[in-house]
Structure formats: C-alpha cells, structure tokens
Amino acid sequence: MTDPTPRRAPAGAAVLREDVTEAIRAAVFEELAAVGFARMSIEGIARRAGVGKTAVYRRWKSKLSLVLDLVGAFAAQGMPAPVTGSLDGDVRALLEVASGALRHPVASQVIPDLLVEAARHPEIAEAVTAALLDGQRGVVTRIVREAVARGELPEGTDPGRALDLIVGPLYWRLAVVRTGLPPGYVDDLARSAVAALRA
C-alpha cells in the first residue's frame, strides 16, 4: 500500500502525480492485453505500474471506471471529424480513421472485453456503449447533417442507422470474420455505404 507520490514536495507533486497517472494508464493497457478484463485486478495493475493500490483507488473508484475512462479517451483520440465537402469523401475518411482505430491492439483486445461485460451486466452496458460510440455518433451526425444540407441525402435520414450502415460491415469484418481487409476494401465499402444510405 505504499504510494510513491511524495507528501512534502508541493512544487514537484503535480508532476509526479501525473507520472503516476501515466504509469497506471500504461499498466492497464498492458494488463488488459496480457490477462483481459475479467482476470485483471487493481492489485495487478498497481504492481505493474510500480505503485500502491491506494494510488489507483485515489484516481478511479473501480476497475470498470478506470477502463471506461481510458477507452473513452482512446476512442475520442482516434476519431477526428473528417470534413471533405462531400458525402462520398466524408464516409471514406471516416472508414479510413475507423479501420485504423479498430486494428489498433487496444481496440481489438479491449472492445471485445467490454462487450462481454456489457452483455452480462446491463447496468454497465450504457457506460460501455457511450465510451465506445459517442465519438463516432458525433461524427456521423455531422456527416449526415451536412449531406442533407447539400441535398446528397434525404431529409430525416437517421444518423443511428447511418452509423450502422457505415461502420457495421467494417466492424464485423475486423472483429468477427477477422480475415483482414483486402486491397481496395475501404474504397468498395465507402461506395456501398453511400448506396445503402440512399436506398
């Protein structure tokens, strides 16, 4: 239960506290990759980070809130809003960003873990979904709104359905089928998604 954050150095304390937070974040991703969410413990995270359990609990109240915080930050980081001026371009740019994010080890190992928790614990499903989807929902809502304004999609196009049609096939291929993306796949998918949106 030792905590390396010194109690008597107010000037350096802020920096050291950030170092500890970063060490914990890095340790969580390593633990998740190594043993998965179900088997991961705050104790194991603290050991890997070289800090005391108290240092973890001072920052996050549970294993789940810790992981959701990190996943939310990762998802937001991987989701800059592509603005190209056309529906075709925006869909292609979104698929490019999403295919990079979904192939990242964090996504490919942590998302399945979180979906297991969501399927088994309805009370945490909403938090998991928000961490995974809020960034993408924002981007797709903007893409649909601008495409409607340009007359490329009909009024009343549902952004939720648009997200399903754009990201669904890519996620299925990368997370379930797991055979990778053949050359030209993202281009073909963008063309298909736009046709699907207009149907």
Add this chain to the structure above:
Amino acid sequence: MTDPTPRRAPAGAAVLREDVTEAIRAAVFEELAAVGFARMSIEGIARRAGVGKTAVYRRWKSKLSLVLDLVGAFAAQGMPAPVTGSLDGDVRALLEVASGALRHPVASQVIPDLLVEAARHPEIAEAVTAALLDGQRGVVTRIVREAVARGELPEGTDPGRALDLIVGPLYWRLAVVRTGLPPGYVDDLARSAVAALRA
C-alpha cells in the same frame, strides 16, 4: 469423479449416456450465462450437470472444444437457407433469421465471450470463426450464386463482402450499439444491403 453412467446395463447405457450429454450441454449454457467463458470451469459444469468431471472429459477434451461444439450446433440450427427466388427476398429472409439468432441469449452472451478468446489466442481464432460463421457463409454463397444466375448481381460478386454488407450492420446494432431494432428496421436494412451489394 463419480460418473452416473452405469457400467453393467448395456441396453439402457446408450440412453443414459445421451441424458448425461444433454445434461452437460444444458449446464454449459447455464454456466456461460452465469459466469462467462473465462471464469467457467469443467468442474463447475460437472457440478451443475450433476455428473463427474470424467463424464465431461470423456466427451470433450477441453472447455474450448466443448463450447465450440455447442456454438457450432446452435449456429447451424439457427441458419436454414431461405430460398425465396429473388435477391431482395433472400436477403430479407436471411436478416430475419439472423436477427432472431443474434437476439437469443446464447448468442448475445456466448459470441462476445468467444470473440474475446479469439482476440487473445490467435491459435483458436480460426475454430471460433468457423463455429460462428460457417453456416452464414454457406447461405450467403448460395444467395449470391443464384442472384448472379438471375442477373440480379454482377458476375464475380464476392460472397465474403456480401456477408459483411448484409450481416455487418445488424450485428453492429445488436452486439455493439445494443439499442434494439426499431419497427421496420430489418426491411430498411434489407433494401440498403441490396443497394450496397449492387454499388
């Protein structure tokens, strides 16, 4: 380590062996729902089924082979080939069957578990994918072949890509977004999937 299968009753033994097998199958689904794949043990399955561990190991060599066997049987059962005589009809029928199967508790809890194992253990990924996908791949290959023969899809349409476009959005909505299917969703999705296939 007791096994209730009697050694001295050859006439009744076959029936009792089937009862034991069925008890084990039922126990596996209950254990999976209750504790998940990672925490599930052959010991727990045997206890719930009221049999000895030996009875389980005599039938399946590991926890994974047991679960894959059951999931494969479940997936094949939920996947009769819909034959309607048109691409629109076949895609709609497949989405209807798949949405029923994916909403079943077995699918919604066990598939995420298996994808976690696949992401973490490349050596079992192929077996997991085959158990989950072989049935659907067969159906989509048949649908595409017949649609090409009728002139509804171009020659050379890739059945793998067709599966992504048809089932991907539905899986994403049910397994990731988890907000359920609004009325008319499957019809809209069928129309969109056909447009996507033709794009």
